[in-house]
Amino acid sequence: MDYHKEAAEIIAVLADSCSEAQLIGSMSISTYDTAWVSMVSKPDGAELRWLFPESFQIVLDSQSLDGGWDGPGSETDTILNSLAALLALCRHHTAPAHTNGNNPPDLLSRISKAVVGFEIISPSIINSLRSFGICLYEPPVLLSLQAQKLRGFDWNLLYGSRQLALLHSLEAFDGLIDFDRLSHHMRNGSFLGSPSSTAAYLMNSSVWSIEAEQYLHTVFQKGTGQSSGKFPSAFPSANFELSWVGTMIYRKRRLLIETIYRLFPHFSVLD
Structure with missing residues (x-):
C-alpha cells in the first residue's frame, strides 16, 4: 500500500473517532x-x-x-x-x-x-x-x-x-x-x-x-x-493523538505505520 494512502487512512480513523465523540487516548x-x-x-x-x-x-x-x-x-x-x-x-x-x-x-x-x-x-x-x-x-x-x-x-x-x-x-x-x-x-x-x-x-x-x-x-x-x-x-487526549500522529507523519515517514500499529492495537480498523 502507498505510504501516503496508509497515513491518510490512519488520520481518517483518528478524525472519525473525534468527530463521532468517541473517547480516545494513548x-x-x-x-x-x-x-x-x-x-x-x-x-x-x-x-x-x-x-x-x-x-x-x-x-x-x-x-x-x-x-x-x-x-x-x-x-x-x-x-x-x-x-x-x-x-x-x-x-x-x-x-x-x-x-x-x-x-x-x-x-x-x-x-x-x-x-x-x-x-x-x-x-x-x-x-x-x-x-x-x-x-x-x-x-x-x-x-x-x-x-x-x-x-x-x-x-x-x-x-x-x-x-x-x-x-x-x-x-x-x-x-x-x-x-x-x-x-x-x-x-x-x-x-x-x-x-x-x-x-x-x-x-x-x-x-x-x-x-x-x-x-x-x-x-x-x-x-x-x-x-x-x-x-x-x-x-x-484526542488533540494530542492527532497532533502526535501528524508530527510522526512529518518526521518519520516510512517508520510511521509500524509505530502507530504498535501504539494503537485497540483500533480494529488498523489490524
Missing part, C-alpha cells in the same frame, strides 16, 4: 494516577466500598523491592509515584471494612518499607500522611517553593467561571479548598481530563457524582490500561 500508564483512583470509595448502603480494587492491586504489584515505586522519567516522577502509592496503602490499611477485611497480610510491612529513605516530598501529600502517623522530612526549600507558588493566590478564582490549570491537580489541595464549589468545572465527568484530579473530587465532595464515577469507569475500560486497573495521566 497516554502512558501512571502509577500516580492509579494510586489516587485506588483511594476512591463509594457509599454502598450504610457502608463504603472501594470503587476500583483492581487499581489497588496494581499499586501492590508495582512496589519495588526497596519499598518505592519507580517512575518512567525523572526522580520527581518516582517521588510523586511513591508518595501517592504510600498514601493509598495507608488509607486501605485503616479502612479494612471497605474490602471485608481482605487486605493483604503484609500491608503494614509494605508501608514500613515504603517510608524508608524519603528525603524530598510533596507538601500536600505529606500533610495527608501525617494523619496516619507517618512524619516525613520537609526540606525548607520545598516549603518555600510551595509558599511562593500560593502566595497571593485568590482561591475565589478557582471557584469562578474560568477554568485554571490548577483544576488538573486538585489532589494537591486536599484540606485547602471547598470541593463542593468546583462541580461547575466538570466536563464530561472529569476535571481537565485528569483521573487523579477527578478521583480527588470524588473523595472530597460531600455529594457523590455519578458523572465523575462514570468518567473513571470509562477511563478504566477505554484507557491504556484496558480494564486492568491501570490508569493513564490524562484521558481523553
Whole structure:
C-alpha cells in the first residue's frame, strides 16, 4: 500500500473517532494516577466500598523491592509515584471494612518499607500522611517553593467561571479548598481530563457524582490500561493523538505505520 494512502487512512480513523465523540487516548500508564483512583470509595448502603480494587492491586504489584515505586522519567516522577502509592496503602490499611477485611497480610510491612529513605516530598501529600502517623522530612526549600507558588493566590478564582490549570491537580489541595464549589468545572465527568484530579473530587465532595464515577469507569475500560486497573495521566487526549500522529507523519515517514500499529492495537480498523 502507498505510504501516503496508509497515513491518510490512519488520520481518517483518528478524525472519525473525534468527530463521532468517541473517547480516545494513548497516554502512558501512571502509577500516580492509579494510586489516587485506588483511594476512591463509594457509599454502598450504610457502608463504603472501594470503587476500583483492581487499581489497588496494581499499586501492590508495582512496589519495588526497596519499598518505592519507580517512575518512567525523572526522580520527581518516582517521588510523586511513591508518595501517592504510600498514601493509598495507608488509607486501605485503616479502612479494612471497605474490602471485608481482605487486605493483604503484609500491608503494614509494605508501608514500613515504603517510608524508608524519603528525603524530598510533596507538601500536600505529606500533610495527608501525617494523619496516619507517618512524619516525613520537609526540606525548607520545598516549603518555600510551595509558599511562593500560593502566595497571593485568590482561591475565589478557582471557584469562578474560568477554568485554571490548577483544576488538573486538585489532589494537591486536599484540606485547602471547598470541593463542593468546583462541580461547575466538570466536563464530561472529569476535571481537565485528569483521573487523579477527578478521583480527588470524588473523595472530597460531600455529594457523590455519578458523572465523575462514570468518567473513571470509562477511563478504566477505554484507557491504556484496558480494564486492568491501570490508569493513564490524562484521558481523553484526542488533540494530542492527532497532533502526535501528524508530527510522526512529518518526521518519520516510512517508520510511521509500524509505530502507530504498535501504539494503537485497540483500533480494529488498523489490524
